[in-house]
Amino acid sequence: FIYFVLCTQIAFMLEAWFHRELPGGGGGAIDITALIVNLNGATDAPHLVMEFIQGGPASLIVLLDLLPRVDLPLHPSYIHRYYAATGLDARARRRVAGLVPQSRPYVSPSLLVRSLWSPAAVVADVQCGEGPGGAAALDGIVRGELAATAMDVLGVWLEHCAGGGGGGEMEAAERERMVARDRKVAAAELEVNLAANLPRMFDAGVADRVVAEIRKAFMGS
Template sequence: MAVVFPHFPLPSLSSSPSPSPSSSSSFSQPSPRPQFFASSASPMDNSPKKFMDFPFVTAPRRNLMIDLVSTIENRLHSQLKPCTLPSDLQQYYNPSKTSHGSLYIRSGHTSSQVDFMLGSWLHCELPTGGAVDITSLSAYLNASTDAPNFLIELIQNSPTSLVLILDLPPRKDPVLYPEYLQTFYENTRLESLRQTLEKLPEVRPYYSSALYIRCLTSPTSIMIRINTEGTEGDGPGRMEEIIKDHIDPVAKEALGIWLDQCACGNRNVDEAEKAYLEKRDGLVRNKTIEIDIGSSFPRLFGPDVANRILEVIREAFSG
């Protein structure tokens, strides 16, 4: 799930404004699907129809998220169980329908290194007009390997402003384990991917206000803010261009690195290391829930919906 709620002005349940015209016009209708970039693009029988709609974002962003989810599922299909969430959690909203969300979870089989994958999107209208739209995808490995997890998140609060978080968060301290640093961060192209995006004139670094979140990121993490307001030509159009031509290929390459080196790699982990990983993973996941959705979801969706969402996420996090 998103780890950004404390940093954006989300609405209260009592507000029910209509989106501003500039915000509404940026949401294009679904476009024909491009070819998946995965090696096998056949449709999955348990395809997440509601989650994969991504109804509130532009076509380039929708296509990117669909491709990322489909690539993980096609590559790891034999390792993942079907999504068993009820339909009212795969897509939900508050009573005034000013906040909408979708949740998608697939757990890994016991024989797999994959613990679970989690996808979500949120659309929250703001009292001042406009909306915040968050799309995220994360994949977690279990204690049979110490390889990093995968995370991508796009947070947009206007057609010309976007925050991108893309990372392979480490599960061991790279300072204490230099081989870990070399294997997953020095020997991969992750640093060059970060530099590629930071060269764009519209890009500035993004710093989370939560120091705890900063502690969890890798040395090659991509945390940037993109602002196309005032650029030559159409600001929203330039944003779509950046997503399609720059973020899309970088995100897909980062996911490919994670699939090859982490999800499908072989790491020897002894019992002491497994115990360490289980303890660390548990602490990180519990803190993530606390910072991320523990306080925001009841305010956005009401206690009943929020409690059900929290329950299924805690169940996934606890294995």
């Protein structure tokens, strides 16, 4: 049942994994894993964003969020429906607290990106130290508290967003504005996250082809 609903409501899904060895010959590398699922105009439910950036064997940046599709100060009922009534906010805060002392809040260098996150977003910078036990400590966190947190966020999204049960009634004009907003946000994220950063990780030609294909699938252009 969930699979059928997802197929009818998904506008775009991106599963990506990037690996790049860092220059200098020190054996360092950066790994980025992302799952982004954008819903279509049949519902106003949030999109799903899960992103993990590992810059070393003992460090990890985590972003888990149900990305809002409306301007939240103008739609307080949206906040209640998807972030309070679902229990997501309370569970997210409790889970993040469980990562302390290894975790601290992550602050994106992009003001635009930060403005898009929901108030219940799990955005953490997990640092387990440079000693020999750092990698093992991070592995334990990933398999334990972090995996449980990701499953919490995914479970809420599947039950309350992808299933279509929580969507509010929208007039045609309101739906059109929301879809137009989705496209603008997608374009901004594409430029900020991929078009700006991929050329730093890969050959310019490779980066251009990847961005072009994602832009075509994401925005039809």
